Amino acid sequence: MNIIQNWGKFFLFLSSTVRNREPFRVYPTLVLDEMVKIGTNSFVIVAIVSTFIGMVTCLQTADNLVSPLVPMSVIGTICRDMTLLELAPTFTCVVLAGKVGSNLAGEIGSMRITEQIDAIDVMGINSSSYLILPKIIAACIMIPALCILAAFLSLLGGYMIGEITGAISPNDFVTGIRDGFRPFNVFFALTKSFVFAFLISTISSYKGYYTFGGALEIGQASTKAVTNSVIAVLFADLILAKIMI
Amino acid sequence: MIEIINIKKSFGDKMVLDGVSGTFENGNNSLIIGASGTGKSVLLKCIVGLIQPDEGDVLYDGRSLYTSTVSEVKKIRREMGMLFQGGALFDSLSVAENVRFPLDMLMSEMSDQEKHDQVMHSLERVGLEQSANKRPSEISGGMRKRVGIARAIVMNPKYLFCDEPNSGLDPMTSIKIDELISEITDEYNMTTIVVTHDMNSVIGIGEYVLFLYQGLKEWEGDSESILHAKSQPLREFVFASKIMERLL
Numbered sequence: 001m002n003i004i005q006n007w008g009k010f011f012l013f014l015s016s017t018v019r020n021r022e023p024f025r026v027y028p029t030l031v032l033d034e035m036v037k038i039g040t041n042s043f044v045i046v047a048i049v050s051t052f053i054g055m056v057t058c059l060q061t062a063d064n065l066v067s068p069l070v071p072m073s074v075i076g077t078i079c080r081d082m083t084l085l086e087l088a089p090t091f092t093c094v095v096l097a098g099k100v101g102s103n104l105a106g107e108i109g110s111m112r113i114t115e116q117i118d119a120i121d122v123m124g125i126n127s128s129s130y131l132i133l134p135k136i137i138a139a140c141i142m143i144p145a146l147c148i149l150a151a152f153l154s155l156l157g158g159y160m161i162g163e164i165t166g167a168i169s170p171n172d173f174v175t176g177i178r179d180g181f182r183p184f185n186v187f188f189a190l191t192k193s194f195v196f197a198f199l200i201s202t203i204s205s206y207k208g209y210y211t212f213g214g215a216l217e218i219g220q221a222s223t224k225a226v227t228n229s230v231i232a233v234l235f236a237d238l239i240l241a242k243i244m245i
Numbered sequence: 246m247i248e249i250i251n252i253k254k255s256f257g258d259k260m261v262l263d264g265v266s267g268t269f270e271n272g273n274n275s276l277i278i279g280a281s282g283t284g285k286s287v288l289l290k291c292i293v294g295l296i297q298p299d300e301g302d303v304l305y306d307g308r309s310l311y312t313s314t315v316s317e318v319k320k321i322r323r324e325m326g327m328l329f330q331g332g333a334l335f336d337s338l339s340v341a342e343n344v345r346f347p348l349d350m351l352m353s354e355m356s357d358q359e360k361h362d363q364v365m366h367s368l369e370r371v372g373l374e375q376s377a378n379k380r381p382s383e384i385s386g387g388m389r390k391r392v393g394i395a396r397a398i399v400m401n402p403k404y405l406f407c408d409e410p411n412s413g414l415d416p417m418t419s420i421k422i423d424e425l426i427s428e429i430t431d432e433y434n435m436t437t438i439v440v441t442h443d444m445n446s447v448i449g450i451g452e453y454v455l456f457l458y459q460g461l462k463e464w465e466g467d468s469e470s471i472l473h474a475k476s477q478p479l480r481e482f483v484f485a486s487k488i489m490e491r492l493l
Contacts, residue, residue, distance in 0.1 A: 020315055026350065115333040118295050119396075122406075123347050124322030130350075 013206050016128040017136065030134035031141075038100050038135070038201075039142030043149070049095050050150035053087055054079065054157030062167035075168045076176020079158040084185040088151035090237050093196035096143060097229035101204035104135060105225035108208030109218040117209070132205045136198065143197030144190050151189065192240050199232040246271050247404060247436050252291050252301035254284070261287050262298070263460040269438050274430050274450045276468075277440045279457035280482055285440045286408055288457065292438065293327060293406055294318070305404065323351055326397030326435075328407040328426075332389035334381040334396075341377035344368060344396045351400065367395040371425060387418035391425065398429055405430065405437040411446060419443065423450045444486055447471060456482070 061078045108131060111117050120127040155177060162168035168176075204225035211221040247269040254262040261284040269275040279285050290296040292303050294310050303310045305321050313321070334343045341364055348360045355363070368374045371391040376384055384392070390410055397405055407426060411419040427450040430437040439446065447454055451468035458464075458478040466474065471483060 022350065023353065025353070114331055115329040116335055118290075119327065119329060119333040121295060122293050122322065122325055122327045123350065124319045124325075125350050 009210070010202075010206055013128060013132075013209065014202060016126070017133045018129065020126050021129045021133070022125060026130070027134055027137075030130075031137050034134045034138030035142050037103070038138050039146060042096060042099055042142075042146060045095060045099060046092055046146045046150050047153055050088065050092060050154040051157035053091060054083065054154030055161040057082055057087065057154070058158030058162050058173075059165065059167055062162070072168050072172040073176035073179060075162070076158070076173040077179050078176075079155060079173075080177045080181070081185065083151050083154045083158075084189045086237075088154055089147045089189045089192040089196065090233065092147050092150040093143065093193060093200065093233050094230055096146065097196075097200045097204075097233055098226050100139065100143075101200050101225045101229040102222040104201065104204040105208035105211075105222045106218055108132070108205055109211035109221045112209065112211045113214060113218060128209065132202075132209065135205055136201045139197040139201035140194055143200070144193040147189060147193035188240075188244055191244065192237065195236050195240060196233045199236060200229045203229045203232055246306055247292065247438065248304040249288075249292060250302045250304065252288065252298045252303070254287055254291060254296065254298045261460050262291065264301070265457065265460075265462050266301075267455050267462060267465060269436055270453065271436050272430065272434050273436065273452040274427055275436070275438045275453040275455070276447055276451040277438060277455050277457060278442060278447060278482070279463075280442065283457045284460050285442075285457055289406060289408055289438065289440045293325060294322070323400065324403040326400065326402035326405045328390065328393040328397050328405070328410055330409045330412055332381070332386075332393040334389055334392055336381055339378050339380055340373065340384065340392050341365075341368065343381065343392060344399050347396065347400050363399055364395075367399040368392075370398065370429070371395045386413050387415075387422065390414070390422055394422075394425060394429065398433065401433065403435055405433075405435045407437070407439040407441075409440055409442075411441060411443045416445065419445060420449065426450065442482075444483060447483075458482075 057079050058075060061075045065072075065075060108117075111131070117127045117131070120130060159170060159173050162173050163170050207221045207225040207228065211217050249265060249267050252262050252265045253260075265288060277285050277288060287296060291298045291301075294303075297311070302312065305324070308317060308321055310318060310321060335346065338346065344367055345360055345364045348355060348363060352360070365374060365377070368377055371394050373388060373391055373395065376388060381389060381392070405426070410422050410426060414422065423446050426437060426439065429435070439450070441447070447468050451471075454466060454468055454471055455462060456464040456471075456476070456479050464471075464474055464476045464479045471479070474480065474483075
């Protein structure tokens with residue numbers, strides 16, 4: 001019963017972000033601010049994680065590929081497909097669920113506890129639309145962009161480590177990346193990252209928006225935001241894989 | 246004038262407000278008082294619409310907050326100003342930006358210069374024009390309350406609500422805040438409702454006092470008659486302070 005109530009509350013919360021919105025002129029600045037907070041501020045962590053994941057993927061694939069009958073370029077192909085299909089969208093979004101999700105829940109939760117959200121409501125401003133909608137839009141723009149960056153850096157990491165360690169030559173790696181390339185995989189990765197961005201931003205905002213109590217509850221809301229977002233991302237990953245591939 | 250009609254509110258099994266009614270006249274400082282946990286803040290939140298009551302209605306000059314259309318409710322809300330217990334200032338904005346926030350959001354027809362003038366006028370009114378560029382974290386608790394008042398009055402509201410304006414303040418600052426609220430009420434001819442448990446405020450600015458006890462309206466009257474009221478819970482509340490006891 002509690003689960004059904006929570007789902008109902010979540011969907012009512014989502015609808016409140018788009019019903020009785022504030023005038024359009026209010027949103028562009030807010031969306032840009034959130035894009036900087038969500039996107040630009042996550043650049044470094046995404047860059048580090050994806051580069052290292054790309055390097056490790058390349059080395060482990062090369063290590064396991066011992067048959068002389070299999071061309072070395074297959075390492076590049078495997079790295080490309082793993083990166084596009086899973087590592088770039090899913091791994092990046094799991095990392096972002098931790099960083100962005102806890103940040104959103106903490107920020108909105110502390111605004112709730114300190115009555116800043118009440119102050120917005122009393123003024124006759126739709127607080128959920130004013131505070132949450134720009135975050136959802138910004139996340140849905142910036143997280144797919146970060147996933148594209150992650151995919152590029154991951155492949156670049158594989159390329160570099162292959163050359164540095166001699167595991168695979170640059171030519172073989174690039175040949176492997178080009179070989180049998182399906183543009184649909186890029187579309188699939190972007191679709192996944194868009195869905196994950198929506199889930200992370202809405203679930204985290206929801207957890208923050210309904211925080212009641214004090215500092216302890218803000219911490220709990222952030223933790224729940226991260227765990228619920230990660231579970232939702234993984235679950236959506238499975239469903240999308242089943243539907244789209 | 247604000248009328249509250251038979252407001253009932255419970256949280257789970259706990260009945261917090263059990264049919265509270267009252268009338269808050271225009272141009273008056275009306276106080277809702279009572280011990281901690283008697284439902285003062287819940288009543289105030291029901292009055293401003295932050296908490297939906299289970300039963301009852303609130304009328305703003307005859308306009309219902311709970312049965313009107315969304316656009317009418319928005320109109321009523323734009324005539325409200327509220328001072329929150331902790332100030333509820335936006336940490337990411339400066340003092341002046343905090344005060345300007347309602348103007349930016351709701352008064353698109355005003356020019357930047359007009360908004361600036363209005364903000365500075367409000368800040369001057371509370372004596373904080375020198376702190377316009379400071380952040381909320383850089384100012385004291387009393388100053389935060391004054392910024393909260395400046396933000397509440399920047400839209401020239403008809404109704405002002407103050408939730409525990411004296412909490413966490415020293416007696417001197419507390420009296421200054423009370424005086425400021427009283428002066429502003431007269432100046433803007435507003436209907437002001439203050440939730441407090443501070444007897445200094447009751448004696449100092451209370452023109453109409455509503456005493457809540459266990460979710461019910463136990464007593465109502467003015468600040469002079471409160472000292473001679475017969476209600477036992479009210480007497481216990483008023484004379485809990487040794488200073489008040491000695492005054493009589």
